[in-house]
Amino acid sequence: MAIAVETFILDPLHQGTLQRQLQELVTGGILSGRFRPGDRMPSSRGLARHLGISRITVTLAYTELVANDYLSARGRSGYFVSDTAPRPPSLSAPSHMPSGSRVDWSRAFAQQAPTEAVLTRPEDWRRYRYPFIYGQADARLFDHQNWRKCALQALGARDFDALTSDSYERDDAQLVEQVIRLILPRRGIAAHPEEVLVTMGAQNALWLIAEALLRPGRTATVEHPCYPPLRQILQHSGCNVRPVAIDGQGLPPQQVPAQTDVLFVTPSHHCPTSVTLPVARRREILDRADRDNFLIVEDDYEFEMSFATSPSPALKSLDRAGRVIYIGSFAKSLFPGLRLGYIVGPAPLVQEVRRLRSLVMRHVPGHIQRAAAYFLSQGHYDAQVHKMSRAYRDRRTVAEQAMRELGLTVAGSNTFGGSSFWMQTPPGVSAAVLAQRLRDRKVLIEPAGPFFGAAQDPGTHYRLAYSSIAERDIPEGLRRIAQESAALTPSPII
Structure with a gap:
């Protein structure tokens, strides 16, 4: 049976190359059972004309599909679905389907996540x-070529262990080294490897810290307004949440409640107003933390984008009592889909958060960590x-x-x-x-x-x-x- 050329329709919103999209259309048709062994594919010329793309793109896609045994080439007869192509799973359908669920999910959930409004944007x-x-990442500004090179390097034989091994709770030593040597000194922060934890972005870091430090009966103080997911994370922890309104210079230190257990701040670049907290206020907050015995979580996002003036020293760089837990992220400086961040804090805190992380995932995927390490070490990040x-x-x-x-x-x-x-x-x-x-x-x-x-x-x-x-x-x-x-x-x- 010949597969009609009209079967193939390109998606203008697809993020990959035309060749990759065409391969996905073919593999999807085979794995879904719509294309069957022996079915004849459209000619490369005819499919290229139908889709409005070059013939070489179709030929390259077909060649890759042959290499992966989805298609077979039969000389001048063209391309056919391979007799040994991966088959869709054969699942026996149940004799009858239940008409509806009898589970009361409102009672089944041990604790429901907060349902406040979240930041959204159209998918298109x-x-x-x-x-x-x-x-969002701007493709016009991103260094695609060197990122691709670093990602391919991380896939090489020399990095096989980093790519494939279960590292249990450990992070990639090369990435941790680059964070310590390249990133943190710019914020005036010195750290040892046991004081750094790699996370799946800043939001994952906030959740881990809240899990480790907060519970019902404890108090978290936040800026108002603030990053919406932080408020939801804290509500889910069951702690008391005390908002403090910012002014033209950021968080007023004297307004922080004395009963605070953990203070969450964005001093370098308040979220969302962009106000920068003066150094005098930073020192006053540290004095308050010492006097009232609370911890400080510093979310230092977007500090790299300091093109007008030099950024003020990080709150953690001024900390002499070990009270500040620092959160950094590559979401704004590289791209948000990377989901890569880090926590810097006292070793006992990092050790506890590492154990918590292992209950959800052992570590951030090794390939992502190693590719980022190469991107930093080779100067592409700067x-x-x-x-x-x-x-x-x-x-x-x-x-x-x-x-x-x-x-x-x-x-x-x-x-x-x-x-x-x-x-x-x-x-x-x-x-x-x-x-x-x-x-x-x-x-x-x-x-x-x-x-x-x-x-x-x-x-x-x-x-x-x-x-x-x-x-x-x-x-x-x-x-x-x-x-x-x-x-x-x-x-x-x-």
Whole structure:
């Protein structure tokens, strides 16, 4: 039986190459049972014409499928589904299916996760012409070639153990060494290997620390507004959560409750307002921690993007009592899908958190760790950060000039750089309504409700990031935001 060429349809949102997508279409058809042994594939010329791609792309895909025994080549007769291709699993269907579940899941769950609003963005956000959204990798800035080289190097025979071994609770020694030698000194932090733990990003680090240090009856103090998943993690722990409103200089140390057990802060770059905590306040917080005997968790995200001024010293670099637990991440400097971060803290804390991590997963995948280690050790990380910083500086300069001309209101101060602005709508304008109207004009902004929590959202703030939008598109995108803001502003009563 010949497989019709119309069977194959390319997905424009597919993230891989055309060759990879075509291979997936064929393997998916075989593994699902739609394509059967002996079925004839469309000719490479005919399939290329149908899909609007080059014939060599189809030929390369077919060749790879032959090598993997999904297809077989029969001389001039063409390509056929191999007689020995992997088969779909043969599962016997039950004689009858239950009409409905009798399980009361509301009673079955030992503890349900919090259901607060979370930060979301359209899955097809890359189709929007003006995506002012935060934290997504910009393909125009990423060093694809050298990352690919490092990933391939990590797949080599010399790194076979790092790739395939179960390291139990241990992390990749090469990555830990690079964090200690290359990353931490820039923040004024000195650490030994037993004081570093590799995590699946900063959020995983926050969860592990909360699990280790908090329980019902203990108190966690957080900035308000704050990173939404942190609030949910703390609520799930059952501890008392005490929010402290920030001001124009970040967290006021005198407002931290004396009964605090753990204080969570983002001093270098407050999330989400971008305010930087002055060094004097950092020292005051450390004095308070000593006096009231509480621990401090410092989330030092995005410190690499300090293109305007040098970043202030990390809170941990000023700590002489061992009270600060430091969290770093490669999500903003490399890409969020890497899910790679680290905890730096006293050895007893890291040892306990390591045991906790092993209950969920033994360690971060070895290949990811080793590829990142090579990327750092070969100098590509520094070059990547430098390239991004220059691009962000240029984009920020263009955005600041356009916002001044358009009269848009910046609510948060930021002196060191970063990748976003904290914005405020005109009086009487809802940020959520503004965001919805802007979508019809191909503009994406992020309403700030999740940062405040549903009960305390003033509804008037939004985050405006420039990490994912081309510099040339920033003025027009801001012009559309200004137009919609003006259209929504209530007319004065005369």
